[in-house]
Amino acid sequence: MDRFWEVSGQKIELIDREYDASQGSPVFTVEGKYTTRGWTEWTQGFQYGSAILQFDATGDESFLNMGRQATVSKMAPHVTHFGVHDHGFNNVSTYGNLLRLMNEGRIPENEWERNFYVITLQASSAVQAKRWTQLPNGGYIYSFNGPHSLFADTIRSLRSLAVGHQLGHAVMGENDKKTSLLERLVQHAKTTADYAVYYGEGRDYYDEWGRTAHESVFNLNDGNYRCPNSQQGFSPFTTWTRGLAWIMTGAAEQLEFLKTIDDSELEPLGGRESVEAFFVKMAKATCDFFIANTPTDGIPYWDTGAPNLYQLGSDVYDRESEPFNTAEPVDSSAAAIGAQGLMRLGRYLGDEKYTAAGLTVMQTLLSDKYLSLDAAHQGLILHSVYHRPNGWDHIPAGQSVPCGESCMWGDYHAREAALYLQRLINDDPYYTFYLQK
Incomplete structure (x- = not known):
């Protein structure tokens, strides 16, 4: 391992x-x-989600920063993508993992950051279910x-x-x-x-x-x-x-x-x-x-x-x-x-x-x-x-x-x-x- x-x-x-x-x-x-x-x-969330998992497993904050910054700057189009069945792949792998880490106390609690993850996951879930x-x-x-x-x-x-x-x-x-x-x-x-x-x-x-x-x-x-x-x-x-x-x-x-x-x-x-x-x-x-x-x-x-x-x-x-x-x-x-x-x-x-x-x-x-x-x-x-x-x-x-x-x-x-x-x-x-x- x-x-x-x-x-x-x-x-x-x-x-x-x-x-x-x-x-x-x-x-x-x-x-x-x-x-x-x-x-x-359908694979971009796996790319940045991998960095978040790497931090989760090792505690190396350089990977957290990489995954978090890329999620904020690159993943928004996936949240409202009505043309795919891949929301669980792209968005739970990124926004979802970050919210989970905050809930676990692995990253600092921040109200605005939490709300950002929550609203993106809520939007993604509805877009996916609407298909x-x-x-x-x-x-x-x-x-x-x-x-x-x-x-x-x-x-x-x-x-x-x-x-x-x-x-x-x-x-x-x-x-x-x-x-x-x-x-x-x-x-x-x-x-x-x-x-x-x-x-x-x-x-x-x-x-x-x-x-x-x-x-x-x-x-x-x-x-x-x-x-x-x-x-x-x-x-x-x-x-x-x-x-x-x-x-x-x-x-x-x-x-x-x-x-x-x-x-x-x-x-x-x-x-x-x-x-x-x-x-x-x-x-x-x-x-x-x-x-x-x-x-x-x-x-x-x-x-x-x-x-x-x-x-x-x-x-x-x-x-x-x-x-x-x-x-x-x-x-x-x-x-x-x-x-x-x-x-x-x-x-x-x-x-x-x-x-x-x-x-x-x-x-x-x-x-x-x-x-x-x-x-x-x-x-x-x-x-x-x-x-x-x-x-x-x-x-x-x-x-x-x-x-x-x-x-x-x-x-x-x-x-x-x-x-x-x-x-x-x-x-x-x-x-x-x-x-x-």
Whole structure:
């Protein structure tokens, strides 16, 4: 852990010195240098949030100053960005972490600074929740593809709604109609659980416990579900492992958040027993699928149905991952995201199976095999993949699949998981995205 944070700090400083911010937000590395890739601006909060986490873990105030100043000067457009489903990524990682640190007494209490964080998080939560498709029985926050589209990723943006609800906020509509952020949180999660996650109950020929679809498509004329789809995975009927990981961790952390909610608030939404039951089922199914379909060191390949995966043999999940193979790339960012879900679910359920799996992932990510020890390489965790179908990822000379590179979300979530683990090891206050009472 000490080595990890030392390397992490070096990478943050390296990016701060070398990266040309006029390009846009850093997304992934090419030959060890962070570059941008236009789709939506969803990674900037991870860049500055990483500096805030670095301070949290080490106490080095230079990183606090870096993260705080960048949050104030750079993040405002993300607070009122109506075009994305990424508010939980950008704004809770920055404003949210700063407010949490103030609540913990890690940074000095300042009334105006506190109010600044509060109002930005309240605004962000309402903007995110307003991006809503109503269904006959519920609804969902729709992706940047449009109102017909639910992404697996978006369960992680429920962070924004949770914090907004804690801060006493709501969504205000026409004629002053007030909608609960908690209601939208639970309804989006239920739609994700019902349509993005499979439980071996015969929904289609490929239905398997814990399999996930990256995108779920709905008919806006009548609200009916139409089909699974995948934007970044191999197919609608295979599992893109980063989408799987978003649900693993999003579900587990929301289970922890629900413990802070009074029973009376959950009663109109089906009651605590019903709500927690579908969250637990979703979290267990996805975590079980990850464990069953990942090599023994905890680093998955980018998609469980990737077309050339067969070339690695039928025992591909019975041995360690092979990032330099010639068939299909691994995705360390999926591991970095999913590790936290495994550890949180293990603690929530008291089930050592999930805890041990999460610790295995972390042991591998922090090892020489995946930790980027080259002082000139700006990335922290090696061997991530962004968009394999589009061919966006760099393939080094002499290799046939992407490898050796990093991404901003993988690096951030490795830091977040490491901070979570470090606090457990040191018996420090339990790390949560939400504001503890």
